[in-house]
Amino acid sequence: MKKNVASFPGLLLKEGKIKEQFYLTIKELILNGQLKSGSKLPSSRTFSEMMSISRNSVLSGLERLIDEGYLIAKKGSGTYVASLIPDDVIHIKSLPLHKKTNNGKDAPNINPHMTVMKNIWDITAPHAGSHMKFNIGIGCIDLFPYELWGRLMGRIWRQFRHQDWALNEPLGFKPLRSAISEYVRTTRGLNCTDEQILIVNGTQQAMNLAAQVLLQKGDEVCLDEPGYDGALGAFTSIGAKIRPVISDKQGMDISYAIKHWPDAKMVFTSPSHQFPLGGTLSLSRRMSLLEWAAENNMWIFEDDYNSEFRYTAQPIQALQGLDRHQRVIYAGTFSKMMFTGFHLGFLVIPENLVESFKIAKYYADTRTSFLEQTILATFISEGHYARHVRRVRKACHERQRVIIEAIQRYLPEIIFAEPSDSGIHIVCWLSDKISEALMIDHCRKAGLGAQPLSRYCQTKPEKEAILLGFAAHSPTDIVEGIKALAQRLAQSPALLHGCDLKQ
Template sequence: MATTLVLDASSGAPLHEQLYQSLRTAMVTGRLPSGTRLPATRALAEQLDLSRNTVMTAYTRLLAEGYLVGRHGSGTYVADELPERALSARRVQAPPSARRANPPSLSRRGAALAALPPPFPSDLGVPGSVMAFRLGVPALDAFPHELWDRLLHQRWRRSWRDVLSQREPRGFLPLREALANYLATSRGVRCGPEQVLIVNGTQQAMSLVAQVLLDPGDAAWVEDPGYPPARSVLLAAGASLVPVPVDAEGLDVEAASRLRPDARLAVVTPSSQQPLGVHMSLRRRRALLEWAGRTNAWVFEDDYDSEFRYVGRPLAALQGLTPDARVIYSGTFGKVLSPSLRLGYLVVPEELIEVFVKAKTLADVRSPSLEQAVLTDFINQGHFSRHLRRMRVLYAERQALLVEEARRELRGLLEVGPAETGMHLVGWLPPGVDDRTASERAAAAGVVAHPLSVYRLQTLGRGGLLLGYAAVPGPECSEGVRRLRQALG
């Protein structure tokens, strides 16, 4: 048998690891068939000129993993069933008579889900490597990956056992404490760490709110134009959507009150309206809070990218305007750091803590622990604040470049002006030009430019294209604008 085993004394791999791999390969490939009796450890050690401990280490691992079986008084044999066979299910083709002839039977909720349009606007087949002009994507080229890698390894070495055993559905307590401090200082949010709930991004936050606060048929105010995924979550929960027009002051509370004063929920983006980028005036904010208090309704405040404000001081969150505000506040790290991080947070009033924790527990028990721990270190060591400061400068530069390039290259085709906040701009098409057609032509030219009409439910208006700039370096921005000119010209 020794001739079937390949060991290399000059290799950096330990000899017991090489012996294990050689034996395992011989068994999996059939060179050592099932039922073959292996030499005793002492005999194989002599054949291969190895120490007996080296052979025993390899045998012990193979026994533990099920490749070998020991028979008392007889020896060690190759197992009849190798682990690979137990882990690989045999594909069985169902006979034609057994195949389902009818469509699947769905619940009413399942049928409603199946009928929903895609929650996220399509990128129309543009390759994922193209950043111009994707929405909601931060500057991945400026992500502090080396720092993040160092923090990750430090956290794992320091407290891997605590990370693996973390079971709190509300989230890692040190992270919730860090967030409560950050939100109080930077956003004027009134909360303690017990009110912070770590979630898997804004979509889960919205889903938990709909589950806890809405019954099927309940009315919910939504901004029009507004964020399509939020509308999809509400529709999936059986809510009745009430599209409310948005103007220069944000959601029109008076119009909403005339439409459905009995609504149970209002979903708003007051700091940077999605997609128009306007901020809700103080007058409208107070009117919205007054309505919620008077009717026992709730407000869901999606504060998705308020960190990126380029003119004046940051606007305080709606949640912090009054001590008893009936507001559930939501934020995300997907827009600030990376969409793949999938960590966000909810701040809920004290009387709702218990029910939201139960809803989160039923949804997925808890969010990933290691990412929470690393993010805690990132915040507490000051890296988060420094990263935000750098991104504000970078995004302001990238926005200015996009505006400059558009004014030079897209005159008469697309009107692009600066914005005080956010990560994208609205490019206004000439009157009468269909923005869906323009978006398709842009995609054919290799540029992502979502049509504004996708964000509208009822309101009519001039067509536009949404241009994300945060993830677009200078040369790619210039190239993207050039392609837009070709597509729209």
């Protein structure tokens, strides 16, 4: 509805909600100078009668303009246009662009390591949408007890103003640290006290803190090959030299690392479930690594991101629990067990490093969210987390079996899915009939978020493979996803004629 009011020149309401259009029209008149600073506006009743609109719509628009600083209400006098309006305060002239270098590119004065990190990002950044099936790194989000979590949140929110905020120091919420300490001692075999626990915003922050506290520019860091791209980025960002160490079914080859990189200052490893291949670091290699670290004053960053997803074998003793020389920094996470967007994790730090990590955490972000920590502390201490872990572990074992059987049924000559007794993704080795790039292309067109193995390699892998996450989907959805991929591949002209798809 449009209304033109002759007695108030320029006043025109456009289509839309009346109160919104009244607000926008008056604001525009102020900004273009038709309503001068200090001008008195008609009363709300007058506006209403002039425009044949509800007085409530007028009042709503005027109140909003007053709140935003465009108008001033003077008691007993009326409403006036402000002498200094917000847009005058924030408006500045556009600054000239920086001069270009001879090659025509901007030359900002930034950390040169960012150039290296950009190269890593270009290679390793995920290229799958979050809506796709089989994205890796996502747990059983369909099984999370959202209603229970909501009730806990409501209860804790009602008590929130009575909570002791002093309990949330840079190391983290004390009751949560206590609950985690007790849990990891009994389930993961760690040797720690509450005071060694540091709450972090996920594993990525944990790695960044470790790099900041323990490494200097030029220090050598051993990383699995293939290995976790997040670690590659974190340690590269501070100027460390990444030293790739080959991995096999027994995890990182420690003897190779000792022989080729004797001066390493840190080893980053996932002993319970090597990423991305899934090997478990053998006991002999664990002991060799600990001995090497003790003799050379080297640090071990133990990323235990997947230990709770172990299905058939007994839990593996954490490196931290075997360490007798305080050389292991242990990182754990809740993100895989909880829900998408939940990024709380924790570090178990050697006693003589606690103060340094506490300072680094403080200057990173002061402290982690208080409310999330209090809810998680209750979730753990009341036994809900342990029950959830048991339920998820059972479901993931079933889902892994289903995806392997579906691949064997629908793609037997194209993919070999390697079984594993742990983890929430599987490695699918490709036959010589198809290239990794072409397989990923078919996966994307089938709506699948598969990742290429090459994404996690610093050198070209000897054999090509893709990674498929399975934990977030029901058995029925898993089968449908594999069938969709098989149908796409079956329509490929090369496959229909028995040709090599690498051509």
